[in-house]
Every structure is written in structure tokens, then in C-alpha cells.
Amino acid sequence: MxxxxxxxxxxxxxxxxxxxxxxxxxxxxxxxxxxxxxxxxxxxxxxxxxxxxxxxxxxxxxxxxxxxxxxxxxxxxxxxxxxxxxxxxxxxxxxxxxxxxxxxxxxxxxxxxxxxxxxxxxxxxxxxxxxxxxxxxxxxxxxxxxxxxxxxxxxxxxxxxxxxxxxxxxxxxxxxxxxxxxxxxxxxxxxxxxxxxxxxxxxxxxxxxxxxxxxxxxxxxxxxxxxxxxxxxxxxxxxxxxxxxxxxxxxxxxxxxxxxxxxxxxxxxxxxxxxxxxxxxxxxxxxxxxxxxxxxxxxxxxxxxxxxxxxxxxxxxxxxxxxxxxxxxxxxxxxxxxxxxxxxxxxxxxxxxxxxxxxxxxxxxxxxxxxxxxxxxxxxxSQGASIFASRPWIRPVGESVEGHGLRYWARDRSLFVAVDQRGGSSSRGGAADSTVTLREVAPSPTTVVRTASGEPVTHTDAPEGLQCVWTPSVPWSVLEITDARCR
Missing domain, CATH: 3.20.20.80 (Glycosidases)
Incomplete structure (x- = not known):
């Protein structure tokens, strides 16, 4: 040969x-x-x-x-x-x-x-x-x-x-x-x-x-x-x-x-x-x-x-x-x-x-x-279990309206976002809560947001993007999002 x-x-x-x-x-x-x-x-x-x-x-x-x-x-x-x-x-x-x-x-x-x-x-x-x-x-x-x-x-x-x-x-x-x-x-x-x-x-x-x-x-x-x-x-x-x-x-x-x-x-x-x-x-x-x-x-x-x-x-x-x-x-x-x-x-x-x-x-x-x-x-x-068998999303890197660093990936029919809690500011919720508005994500009426442990996350369709309010447990908390699209 x-x-x-x-x-x-x-x-x-x-x-x-x-x-x-x-x-x-x-x-x-x-x-x-x-x-x-x-x-x-x-x-x-x-x-x-x-x-x-x-x-x-x-x-x-x-x-x-x-x-x-x-x-x-x-x-x-x-x-x-x-x-x-x-x-x-x-x-x-x-x-x-x-x-x-x-x-x-x-x-x-x-x-x-x-x-x-x-x-x-x-x-x-x-x-x-x-x-x-x-x-x-x-x-x-x-x-x-x-x-x-x-x-x-x-x-x-x-x-x-x-x-x-x-x-x-x-x-x-x-x-x-x-x-x-x-x-x-x-x-x-x-x-x-x-x-x-x-x-x-x-x-x-x-x-x-x-x-x-x-x-x-x-x-x-x-x-x-x-x-x-x-x-x-x-x-x-x-x-x-x-x-x-x-x-x-x-x-x-x-x-x-x-x-x-x-x-x-x-x-x-x-x-x-x-x-x-x-x-x-x-x-x-x-x-x-x-x-x-x-x-x-x-x-x-x-x-x-x-x-x-x-x-x-x-x-x-x-x-x-x-x-x-x-x-x-x-x-x-x-x-x-x-x-x-x-x-x-x-x-x-x-x-x-x-x-x-x-x-x-x-x-x-x-x-x-x-x-x-x-x-x-x-x-x-815990937080990062979703990385395995994942693939890149349309926009891998972003920043929330509040200034949090964001990293996105996808697996099956879900979108995942890791949120850097070391930066950014909270504008709503209690003292332990964090508000993160995802500029890159457009929700639908059927959008569901959960924490990495499966707990539901309060979210709204804000003018700037998908807004989530929850209590993060670690500096790089991961959220799972279904039925949403890229803005």
C-alpha cells in the first residue's frame, strides 16, 4: 500500500x-x-x-x-x-x-x-x-x-x-x-x-x-x-x-x-x-x-x-x-x-x-x-453532571444582564447554563437568592427551568431575556432549561 x-x-x-x-x-x-x-x-x-x-x-x-x-x-x-x-x-x-x-x-x-x-x-x-x-x-x-x-x-x-x-x-x-x-x-x-x-x-x-x-x-x-x-x-x-x-x-x-x-x-x-x-x-x-x-x-x-x-x-x-x-x-x-x-x-x-x-x-x-x-x-x-455526553450550544459563552459569566452546553433536548456566582449582582429575591437574566435565551409558554438537583426555578419572560430567580448552592451553579430557543 x-x-x-x-x-x-x-x-x-x-x-x-x-x-x-x-x-x-x-x-x-x-x-x-x-x-x-x-x-x-x-x-x-x-x-x-x-x-x-x-x-x-x-x-x-x-x-x-x-x-x-x-x-x-x-x-x-x-x-x-x-x-x-x-x-x-x-x-x-x-x-x-x-x-x-x-x-x-x-x-x-x-x-x-x-x-x-x-x-x-x-x-x-x-x-x-x-x-x-x-x-x-x-x-x-x-x-x-x-x-x-x-x-x-x-x-x-x-x-x-x-x-x-x-x-x-x-x-x-x-x-x-x-x-x-x-x-x-x-x-x-x-x-x-x-x-x-x-x-x-x-x-x-x-x-x-x-x-x-x-x-x-x-x-x-x-x-x-x-x-x-x-x-x-x-x-x-x-x-x-x-x-x-x-x-x-x-x-x-x-x-x-x-x-x-x-x-x-x-x-x-x-x-x-x-x-x-x-x-x-x-x-x-x-x-x-x-x-x-x-x-x-x-x-x-x-x-x-x-x-x-x-x-x-x-x-x-x-x-x-x-x-x-x-x-x-x-x-x-x-x-x-x-x-x-x-x-x-x-x-x-x-x-x-x-x-x-x-x-x-x-x-x-x-x-x-x-x-x-x-x-x-x-x-x-452534582452541578456538572450534565457535561457528560453534552455538545456545544449555538452560543457557548455569554453574560447575564446582572453581569454573571455564563457557559452554555446542550444534551438531548435540554439546554444547560453554568452561572458564575462570583460576579454579578442580584436585583430581586431574598438575601440568599440570585437573579440571572439570560440575554441569549428566549423562553416559550412551556419553558421549564430546574436546578441541577431537579428543583423548579422561578422564571419569567423579561424584555432582556429569560429571567431566573433561585438560591445557588455553589459558585458555578448549573440550570437546566427545556422548551426555549436562542434569541
């Missing part, structure tokens, strides 16, 4: 309903870098890349990039490493990480994830440091024993499936520092560091091993792919044959000679300048579209409107995916910000892939992360 024919076949694949209905997933970054668990907290990743500096990634806020960060002698991470660990090599953290596995209970994790309402879990099986979280049979020619003897991927998969969720894997196809360990300070460096030689065959064999051994419902690649499209398409075809209702993300850009040319100074400068402009324009990281993908994955940014393609916002609860002991309370999402973001994403037709970064020294999920998972679970279990 020709490369063009194979690509046409791949493009006939449709995103399965389970993924579009899911709305919430959990991402897990847990690597040996979680043992030092340290990164600077001065800047978010989008701001760093938007500035276009040559060595921007030396101050990467992502702790999972620790091994790269300490390759820059003057970086914050390098100074921290010298002061804390002396000349200890990064590879030594793998031993401490493995020792901590004795206390790891995947069932506890799965229960915490399921309680959020998440429908799928994606585990990092191999990040850029090349450490494999499963006992791979594919030999790394540069570091043969660089993998976990305990089958973290397999055990977590069983726990996740038993908890009623789907399981997926992340694989860093674009970078592996056991094959190319040059310091990466910017996008041009990153593209030039995509390994060649033995690596494309190694990566392909590992991804096929993950597919055949674990049948992941999500196959999530990162950065790019180290071989050409003609070499990649058969692997994707193999995946869809093995998992017909599987999903691949949008970070499978096949290798091309232009990527290697990014190591040349003029090309690197041009790539960095272009990337900075794109990052500023999109207000975050939005991967370029490869020839084939199922879903888009903007990073630490939410699209402004409903998208043509299915998408998920992927981000950590603080500024890092991996655990960062340097993060303070102000670096994390607040409860209100988490709920607002979730409603905003759902209203625009996306999923939230919320990252958890466990500790490396004891395999536990930090308290603040558990607290935010609980906040999300409390909301999806």
Missing part, C-alpha cells in the same frame, strides 16, 4: 463517541524527575516561549524537563541541583524512584481519578528522559536497563479499567535524551534534537509493544515523530486494527530534513521567531497540525470558540506537569478557576485532560492536587 493510500485510509477513522462524551480525563506525569521535583516558578511556559529567547527552556517551569534544565550551568535548576545534590547524575534518581514503588497502590490512584468524574486516564509511559514505566523488551542501545522492573503501565491499566474508566498511554516520540542529550534551549534546538540513527526503529518498536501489550484507548505522542510519514502510517494502521475505537492526538508530525536543519543558526532563529509569534497569537502552546490526527491538544490554553476538530485542553494544576515542590498556593489553580475552566472547555466542545504529578519519593499525590481533584469531583457529581 502506498503512503498516500495509507494516509487516506487513516483519515477515514472517526473520533469515537466515548471520547467526545467523556469531557474529563486525567493525565499523569510520573518519572525519575519527580524525585528532585523542582523547577523555577517565575514564568509560565507560554510566556517563556513567547519571549523568543535563545535559552528560554533553561528556565522551564516543567519539572519533567529537569535533566535538560540542569545542562545549562547558570540555570536556576542547575544551581539548585549543585546546592542540593552536588555532582549527582540524573540517572541516579531512577533508583530512588524505583524504591518508592514499594508503597505505590494503583487502586488508590484509580479511585481518586474516578471520583472526579473522569472517563479516561492517560499515563506517561516514556517521557523525554527515556525512562520506561514498563518492563520493555525493546533494548535501548545506549542505556539497556533504563526501565522500571515493576509494570507501572500494566498495573495502572488494570486499576483504571476496574474503576470503569478507559486507559491510554503517552509516549515521547520526538525526544529521548538517552539518544541525543544536547541541551535544548528553544524550539529550534528541540527540532534539531529529534534523534535519528537507531532511534526511529527503537521508538516504533516500543510504541508497537505498548499497543500490543496494553491496547490503549488513547495513543498520545509528544513533540513529533522521528521517522517519515511513510514509515509512521503502518504503525497507526496497526493501532486502529488493534483498537478500532482508539484515539490519536495531534503531535505526530513526521520527521523531515527541515527538522534537522533547525540546528543551523539562521534556521533556528527563524523557527524561534515564528514560534514566539504563534505562541503570542494563540496565548499558549497549540501544536501544528500533522497529516493525520484525531484530536487537537492545546497546552495551558483554551480555544476562544467552538472548533472544527475535536480537542482537549491539557494542563497541570500548577505551572508544571510533573510534581514541583517549589510551587506555592498561588501557583495552583483556585477552586473557582478550575470549575470556570472546565465549564469553558465543555461549552466550546472540548475535553479537559487535567494532569496529576505524583511525588517521586513516596508515590503519593500531593495534598493540593488531591484537593482540586475533590473540587472537580464534587462539581461533576
Amino acid at each position: 502506498s503512503s498516500r493510500t495509507a494516509l487516506k485510509e487513516l483519515r477515514r477513522h472517526r473520533v469515537p463517541a466515548w471520547w467526545s462524551d467523556a469531557k474529563v480525563g486525567i493525565f499523569i506525569h510520573w518519572t525519575p524527575a519527580a524525585v528532585p521535583g523542582w523547577a523555577p516558578v517565575d514564568s509560565e511556559i507560554g510566556d517563556l516561549l513567547a519571549a523568543g529567547r535563545e535559552d528560554a527552556l533553561a528556565e522551564n517551569p516543567y519539572t519533567e524537563w529537569y535533566e535538560n534544565s540542569i545542562r545549562f550551568p547558570q540555570s536556576s535548576a542547575s544551581r539548585h541541583h549543585r546546592e542540593t545534590y552536588g555532582d549527582k547524575p540524573y540517572s541516579d534518581f531512577a533508583e530512588e524512584f524505583s524504591e518508592a514503588l514499594a508503597s505505590w497502590n494503583p487502586d488508590d490512584w484509580a479511585r481518586s481519578f474516578a471520583a472526579t468524574g473522569a472517563r479516561y486516564v492517560v499515563l506517561v509511559a516514556k517521557h523525554h528522559d527515556g525512562w520506561c514505566l514498563w518492563p520493555t523488551e525493546v533494548v535501548n542501545p545506549n542505556r539497556p536497563n533504563w526501565f522500571s522492573r515493576r509494570d507501572i503501565v500494566g498495573e495502572l491499566r488494570e486499576a483504571v479499567l476496574a474503576a470503569g474508566m478507559r486507559f491510554g498511554v503517552y509516549y515521547s516520540g520526538g525526544l529521548d535524551w538517552t539518544f541525543d542529550d544536547r541541551p535544548i534551549g528553544n524550539l529550534g534546538d528541540m527540532l534539531a534534537a529529534i534523534p535519528r540513527g537507531d532511534y526511529p526503529a527503537y521508538a516504533d518498536a516500543q510504541v508497537r509493544e505498548l499497543i500490543d501489550r496494553y491496547s490503549p484507548s488513547v495513543l498520545w505522542n509528544d513533540i513529533a515523530w522521528p521517522s517519515t510519514g511513510a514509515e509512521l502510517w503502518p504503525t497507526m494502521q496497526h493501532y486502529y486494527r488493534r483498537v478500532p475505537d482508539g484515539v490519536v492526538n495531534d503531535r505526530w508530525m513526521p520527521w523531515s530534513p527541515a527538522m534537522a536543519a533547525a540546528g543551523l543558526k539562521p534556521v533556528r532563529r527563524a523557527a524561534n521567531s515564528l514560534n514566539a509569534r504563534v505562541t503570542r497569537s494563540s496565548r499558549g502552546l497549540v501544536p501544528p497540525k500533522p497529516p493525520h490526527f484525531d484530536v487537537r491538544t492545546p497546552e495551558y490554553v483554551v480555544f476562544d470558540d467552538v472548533q472544527r476538530h475535536p480537542w482537549e485542553c491539557v494542563r497541570g494544576m500548577d505551572q508544571s506537569f510533573g510534581y514541583n515542590r517549589n510551587s506555592g498556593p498561588d501557583h495552583f489553580l483556585s477552586d473557582g478557576e478550575l470549575l470556570e475552566m472546565t465549564g469553558d472547555i465543555v461549552a466550546k466542545g472540548g475535553n479537559l485532560l487535567l494532569n496529576v504529578g505524583p511525588k517521586g519519593e513516596d508515590a503519593t499525590i500531593p495534598d493540593r492536587q488531591l484537593s482540586l481533584l475533590g473540587t472537580l469531583g464534587n462539581w461533576t457529581g
Whole structure:
């Protein structure tokens, strides 16, 4: 089969309903870098890349990039490493990480994830440091024993499936520092560091091993792919044959000679300048579209409107995916910000892939992360239950006459609106009541409005729109509306 024919076949694949209905997933970054668990907290990743500096990634806020960060002698991470660990090599953290596995209970994790309402879990099986979280049979020619003897991927998969969720894997196809360990300070460096030689065959064999051994419902690649499209398409075809209702993300850009040319100074400068402009324009990281993908994955940014393609916002609860002991309370999402973001994403037709970064020294999920998972679970279990299997409404975002932020979505024959009670003013009702006039909604004589718990809500057809008066129970209260239309 020709490369063009194979690509046409791949493009006939449709995103399965389970993924579009899911709305919430959990991402897990847990690597040996979680043992030092340290990164600077001065800047978010989008701001760093938007500035276009040559060595921007030396101050990467992502702790999972620790091994790269300490390759820059003057970086914050390098100074921290010298002061804390002396000349200890990064590879030594793998031993401490493995020792901590004795206390790891995947069932506890799965229960915490399921309680959020998440429908799928994606585990990092191999990040850029090349450490494999499963006992791979594919030999790394540069570091043969660089993998976990305990089958973290397999055990977590069983726990996740038993908890009623789907399981997926992340694989860093674009970078592996056991094959190319040059310091990466910017996008041009990153593209030039995509390994060649033995690596494309190694990566392909590992991804096929993950597919055949674990049948992941999500196959999530990162950065790019180290071989050409003609070499990649058969692997994707193999995946869809093995998992017909599987999903691949949008970070499978096949290798091309232009990527290697990014190591040349003029090309690197041009790539960095272009990337900075794109990052500023999109207000975050939005991967370029490869020839084939199922879903888009903007990073630490939410699209402004409903998208043509299915998408998920992927981000950590603080500024890092991996655990960062340097993060303070102000670096994390607040409860209100988490709920607002979730409603905003759902209203625009996306999923939230919320990252958890466990500790490396004891395999536990930090308290603040558990607290935010609980906040999300409390909301999806009561107010936000309607998000599952929902679809965008005609107008996803609005503002009430009283100034409340609004997010709309639809399911079956009902319209749902999440009302931000943190803003706006009440003009009627008792002290505990809230008046919200929905400019976007025109009621009919048969319109019914209920709270998320099914209680009837007093409403009238006001000149400005559908006016509702009720007693909200949480900052982002959800109302269900039937027999109404868009104004």
C-alpha cells in the first residue's frame, strides 16, 4: 500500500463517541524527575516561549524537563541541583524512584481519578528522559536497563479499567535524551534534537509493544515523530486494527530534513521567531497540525470558540506537569478557576485532560492536587453532571444582564447554563437568592427551568431575556432549561 493510500485510509477513522462524551480525563506525569521535583516558578511556559529567547527552556517551569534544565550551568535548576545534590547524575534518581514503588497502590490512584468524574486516564509511559514505566523488551542501545522492573503501565491499566474508566498511554516520540542529550534551549534546538540513527526503529518498536501489550484507548505522542510519514502510517494502521475505537492526538508530525536543519543558526532563529509569534497569537502552546490526527491538544490554553476538530485542553494544576515542590498556593489553580475552566472547555466542545504529578519519593499525590481533584469531583457529581455526553450550544459563552459569566452546553433536548456566582449582582429575591437574566435565551409558554438537583426555578419572560430567580448552592451553579430557543 502506498503512503498516500495509507494516509487516506487513516483519515477515514472517526473520533469515537466515548471520547467526545467523556469531557474529563486525567493525565499523569510520573518519572525519575519527580524525585528532585523542582523547577523555577517565575514564568509560565507560554510566556517563556513567547519571549523568543535563545535559552528560554533553561528556565522551564516543567519539572519533567529537569535533566535538560540542569545542562545549562547558570540555570536556576542547575544551581539548585549543585546546592542540593552536588555532582549527582540524573540517572541516579531512577533508583530512588524505583524504591518508592514499594508503597505505590494503583487502586488508590484509580479511585481518586474516578471520583472526579473522569472517563479516561492517560499515563506517561516514556517521557523525554527515556525512562520506561514498563518492563520493555525493546533494548535501548545506549542505556539497556533504563526501565522500571515493576509494570507501572500494566498495573495502572488494570486499576483504571476496574474503576470503569478507559486507559491510554503517552509516549515521547520526538525526544529521548538517552539518544541525543544536547541541551535544548528553544524550539529550534528541540527540532534539531529529534534523534535519528537507531532511534526511529527503537521508538516504533516500543510504541508497537505498548499497543500490543496494553491496547490503549488513547495513543498520545509528544513533540513529533522521528521517522517519515511513510514509515509512521503502518504503525497507526496497526493501532486502529488493534483498537478500532482508539484515539490519536495531534503531535505526530513526521520527521523531515527541515527538522534537522533547525540546528543551523539562521534556521533556528527563524523557527524561534515564528514560534514566539504563534505562541503570542494563540496565548499558549497549540501544536501544528500533522497529516493525520484525531484530536487537537492545546497546552495551558483554551480555544476562544467552538472548533472544527475535536480537542482537549491539557494542563497541570500548577505551572508544571510533573510534581514541583517549589510551587506555592498561588501557583495552583483556585477552586473557582478550575470549575470556570472546565465549564469553558465543555461549552466550546472540548475535553479537559487535567494532569496529576505524583511525588517521586513516596508515590503519593500531593495534598493540593488531591484537593482540586475533590473540587472537580464534587462539581461533576452534582452541578456538572450534565457535561457528560453534552455538545456545544449555538452560543457557548455569554453574560447575564446582572453581569454573571455564563457557559452554555446542550444534551438531548435540554439546554444547560453554568452561572458564575462570583460576579454579578442580584436585583430581586431574598438575601440568599440570585437573579440571572439570560440575554441569549428566549423562553416559550412551556419553558421549564430546574436546578441541577431537579428543583423548579422561578422564571419569567423579561424584555432582556429569560429571567431566573433561585438560591445557588455553589459558585458555578448549573440550570437546566427545556422548551426555549436562542434569541
